[in-house]
Amino acid sequence: MTKREEIQKEVEALYQEGTKLAVAFQKKEEKQFQYDYQRWYTKALKVVSVLAPDRHAEFRAYYEIDAKRKSLGYETYVIQDYIKNVVPNKINYPKFDTRSQTLQCFFNQITILNAVSEFIESNLSNIEGQIYSEIQDGGILIARQLLKVSIRAAGALVGVVIEGHLQKVADAHGIKIGKKNPTISDLNEPLKAAAVIDTPTWRKISFLADVRNICSHKKDIEPSKQQVEELIQGAEWLIKNVF
Structure with a gap:
C-alpha cells in the first residue's frame, strides 16, 4: 500500500466515523457526544488543515464561536454552543432546536471532509x-x-x-x-x-x-x-x- 493509499484509507475511516456519530446524534442514541465529537474534530481539523487549507477556516467556523459575534441565532449558532449548553433567547427564538442546528453544522463539516477525500490525490500533489x-x-x-x-x-x-x-x-x-x-x-x-x-x-x-x-x-x-x-x-x- 502506497503512502497516498494509506492516507486515503485513514481519511475515509475518519469520514465514516463522523457519519456514524452524526446518525447516532440525530437518533438521540449517542451516550457521550461531547467526548466522541471532540476526539473526531481534533483529528479531522488536522486533516483539513493539511490537505485542504483553503477549507480550514470554514471547517473551524462550524465548531468555533466567532469572537466578534454580536448575536446568537440560526446563522451564528455553532457546535461549541451546544457543547457549552448555550442557547438563544427563548423570547426571540421560541422554537429554536439546538440539536438540529448542531447537526447541520456537523453535517457541513463531514461534507468538507468527504470533499477532501475525493480530491486527496491532487491535494497531496499540490502539497x-x-x-x-x-x-x-x-x-x-x-x-x-x-x-x-x-x-x-x-x-x-x-x-x-x-x-x-x-x-x-x-x-x-x-x-x-x-x-x-x-x-x-x-x-x-x-x-x-x-x-x-x-x-x-x-x-x-x-x-x-x-x-x-x-x-x-x-x-x-x-x-x-x-x-x-x-x-x-x-x-x-x-x-x-x-x-
Missing part, C-alpha cells in the same frame, strides 16, 4: 509541489549567502538544486534516467531527446553543468564569483520556466 518549491527557494537563498564565504561551495549547492529540479521534470514527463545518481548533463540530454526542452535551453543547461563541474570536481580550476552568480541565476530561471 508536495509547494514543499519542494520551498526547499528549492531555500537552497538558492543559502547559496547566495554562502557565496560570501565559499564560491565553490555555493556553486556545488546550486548544482544539487538544478539536478533535483531536472529529475522532477524528467519524472513528470515519464522519462527514465539510466544512472542512479544522474548529473545535470545526464538529465539534460534525455530531456532534449524527448523534446521537453528546446536547443537554447539545452545549451543553457549545458553551460550551468560546466560551471557546476568546476565547483564540484575540477579542483585545479577555481570558479569565479561571476560564474557562480550566473549559476544561481540560471537555477532560478530553470525553476520558473522548465517544468
Whole structure:
C-alpha cells in the first residue's frame, strides 16, 4: 500500500466515523457526544488543515464561536454552543432546536471532509509541489549567502538544486534516467531527446553543468564569483520556466 493509499484509507475511516456519530446524534442514541465529537474534530481539523487549507477556516467556523459575534441565532449558532449548553433567547427564538442546528453544522463539516477525500490525490500533489518549491527557494537563498564565504561551495549547492529540479521534470514527463545518481548533463540530454526542452535551453543547461563541474570536481580550476552568480541565476530561471 502506497503512502497516498494509506492516507486515503485513514481519511475515509475518519469520514465514516463522523457519519456514524452524526446518525447516532440525530437518533438521540449517542451516550457521550461531547467526548466522541471532540476526539473526531481534533483529528479531522488536522486533516483539513493539511490537505485542504483553503477549507480550514470554514471547517473551524462550524465548531468555533466567532469572537466578534454580536448575536446568537440560526446563522451564528455553532457546535461549541451546544457543547457549552448555550442557547438563544427563548423570547426571540421560541422554537429554536439546538440539536438540529448542531447537526447541520456537523453535517457541513463531514461534507468538507468527504470533499477532501475525493480530491486527496491532487491535494497531496499540490502539497508536495509547494514543499519542494520551498526547499528549492531555500537552497538558492543559502547559496547566495554562502557565496560570501565559499564560491565553490555555493556553486556545488546550486548544482544539487538544478539536478533535483531536472529529475522532477524528467519524472513528470515519464522519462527514465539510466544512472542512479544522474548529473545535470545526464538529465539534460534525455530531456532534449524527448523534446521537453528546446536547443537554447539545452545549451543553457549545458553551460550551468560546466560551471557546476568546476565547483564540484575540477579542483585545479577555481570558479569565479561571476560564474557562480550566473549559476544561481540560471537555477532560478530553470525553476520558473522548465517544468
